[in-house]
Amino acid sequence: MDGEVTFWPSGKKIKVRHGTTLLDAARRANLPIVTRCGGKGACFMCKVSVRPESELLPIGDNERRKLSGLEGDHIRLGCQAKVAGRVIVDIPLDPLRAAVARQLARQAEENDDLW
Numbered sequence: 001m002d003g004e005v006t007f008w009p010s011g012k013k014i015k016v017r018h019g020t021t022l023l024d025a026a027r028r029a030n031l032p033i034v035t036r037c038g039g040k041g042a043c044f045m046c047k048v049s050v051r052p053e054s055e056l057l058p059i060g061d062n063e064r065r066k067l068s069g070l071e072g073d074h075i076r077l078g079c080q081a082k083v084a085g086r087v088i089v090d091i092p093l094d095p096l097r098a099a100v101a102r103q104l105a106r107q108a109e110e111n112d113d114l115w
């Protein structure tokens with residue numbers, strides 16, 4: 001074990017081997033990252049935000065091509081980005097949960113307006 005990944009917003013931390021993908025680390029931590037291609041770098045569903053101080057192996061050509069510049073904003077594909085040391089990852093809400101959260105927030109604002 002020579003890597004450590006911390007996932008936010010849960011704060012869950014897991015030790016992994018050098019070269020483990022962020023997707024595999026998330027699965028080992030029982031944290032869901034949505035995928036459709038099964039980790040082949042094809043679906044673009046496993047995007048995560050990686051904190052700038054994170055230690056990852058250099059980005060590969062396939063991932064760079066898929067991200068087409070987003071890597072500059074610290075976005076990586078969970079199935080392609082590999083751990084080289086300490087890594088901090090922000091996992092976005094899955095789209096359905098995000099939509100429900102937005103709807104609930106909107107309803108709460110509307111209820112506040114009634115009072």
Ligand code: FES
Pocket residue numbers: 034035036037038039040041042043044045046077078079080
């Ligand atoms: S799981 Fe499909 S691109 Fe990563």
